[in-house]
Amino acid sequence: MAIGQRIRCLELGNILQSMSRVNRLLEHQDYICYMEKIDVLEKERLFCKHGFEHGLNVARIAYAYLLERGELLLPKESVYAAAFLHDIGRWVEYQTGEDHAEASARLALPLLEACRFSSDDIQVILKGIREHRRHHEENLTLLGAALALADDWARDCRHCSVQAQCYKYNQAMNQVVY
Numbered sequence: 424m425a426i427g428q429r430i431r432c433l434e435l436g437n438i439l440q441s442m443s444r445v446n447r448l449l450e451h452q453d454y455i456c457y458m459e460k461i462d463v464l465e466k467e468r469l470f471c472k473h474g475f476e477h478g479l480n481v482a483r484i485a486y487a488y489l490l491e492r493g494e495l496l497l498p499k500e501s502v503y504a505a506a507f508l509h510d511i512g513r514w515v516e517y518q519t520g521e522d523h524a525e526a527s528a529r530l531a532l533p534l535l536e537a538c539r540f541s542s543d544d545i546q547v548i549l550k551g552i553r554e555h556r557r558h559h560e561e562n563l564t565l566l567g568a569a570l571a572l573a574d575d576w577a578r579d580c581r582h583c584s585v586q587a588q589c590y591k592y593n594q595a596m597n598q599v600v601y
């Protein structure tokens with residue numbers, strides 16, 4: 424193997440290693456089960472759905488936003504874990520009416536523990552999940568603010584057929600920011 428190719432393999436290995444807990448999370452049977460429930464319950468939903476793609480978009484936008492602001496204190500794995508978990512309680516809200524930010528935080532705790540996130544990281548992630556709908560509040564944590572912003576910008580509003588009925592939609596959302 425050429426030296427350049429060997430370095431690229433090593434780099435990829437390091438990157439994968441640095442995200443191993445997030446990837447373990449995505450393979451966890453409870454995470455998969457919650458996502459399947461949401462998929463079934465959102466089959467007829469006209470507005471944005473909350474599957475894997477939404478979580479991935481939120482993760483990438485939240486991380487880009489934090490990097491752009493020079494906020495390097497939050498580990499990338501915590502940002503991605505929070506983004507993938509922030510809506511996993513949607514199925515609870517559909518079935519019981521409980522606020523999904525609270526339900527998501529509750530369901531996320533055992534998943535994060537199983538994937539060996541530290542208790543300090545878990546507290547930050549759960550707070551961010553709880554705050555992800557509080558767009559207009561002040562004093563959000565850094566992660567909560569990043570998730571709230573990313574949650575709005577992770578949507579293709581420009582090509583959406585139900586703009587007129589969507590409570591989230593405004594004209595600025597036709598523009599690309601992240």
Ligand SMILES: [Fe+2]
Pocket residue numbers: 509510523555556
């Ligand atoms: Fe949400």
Ligand SMILES: [Fe+2]
Pocket residue numbers: 473477481509510574
């Ligand atoms: Fe969301």
